[in-house]
Amino acid sequence: MRKKAEKKIRQAVENLESKHKHRLDKVRAGAGLFPKVFDKTILDMERVGTIELYTEGIEELSDAEISSLVRRGNIIYVSFAFIENSNIENQTPETIVLILQGLYPGEWEKFEELCEQREGKTAVQTLEHMVRIYNNQG
Numbered sequence: 001m002r003k004k005a006e007k008k009i010r011q012a013v014e015n016l017e018s019k020h021k022h023r024l025d026k027v028r029a030g031a032g033l034f035p036k037v038f039d040k041t042i043l044d045m046e047r048v049g050t051i052e053l054y055t056e057g058i059e060e061l062s063d064a065e066i067s068s069l070v071r072r073g074n075i076i077y078v079s080f081a082f083i084e085n086s087n088i089e090n091q092t093p094e095t096i097v098l099i100l101q102g103l104y105p106g107e108w109e110k111f112e113e114l115c116e117q118r119e120g121k122t123a124v125q126t127l128e129h130m131v132r133i134y135n136n137q138g
């Protein structure tokens with residue numbers, strides 16, 4: 001779903017006359033996405049490093065224009081720019097070594113078994129998933 005929404009956002013940007021920074025309300029109007037989907041996609045794109053969000057320029061906007069911008073808590077974002085060479089799909093994640101201390105004998109093996117049975121994933125895949133969920137809730 002995010003890939004389709006991102007594609008629509010990129011198409012909307014192509015139709016604008018802006019070169020570097022793109023006003024979020026103008027892109028929203030051209031993208032044809034539900035407001036919630038647009039906002040979530042923009043914030044996801046910023047989170048993964050595809051775009052950079054900007055807050056400056058809000059003083060010269062009307063209340064109606066401000067209502068079409070993207071919010072995260074008390075922060076209102078006005079525009080965004082694509083980050084050059086942000087082909088995130090071709091990047092490989094950093095490999096780290098994780099040492100789990102304090103596990104009793106057999107606990108890791110039991111965890112591996114349960115991950116396979118309940119989720120059909122390896123224990124490592126389950127831990128990666130848990131880390132990503134935990135990070136996204138912050």
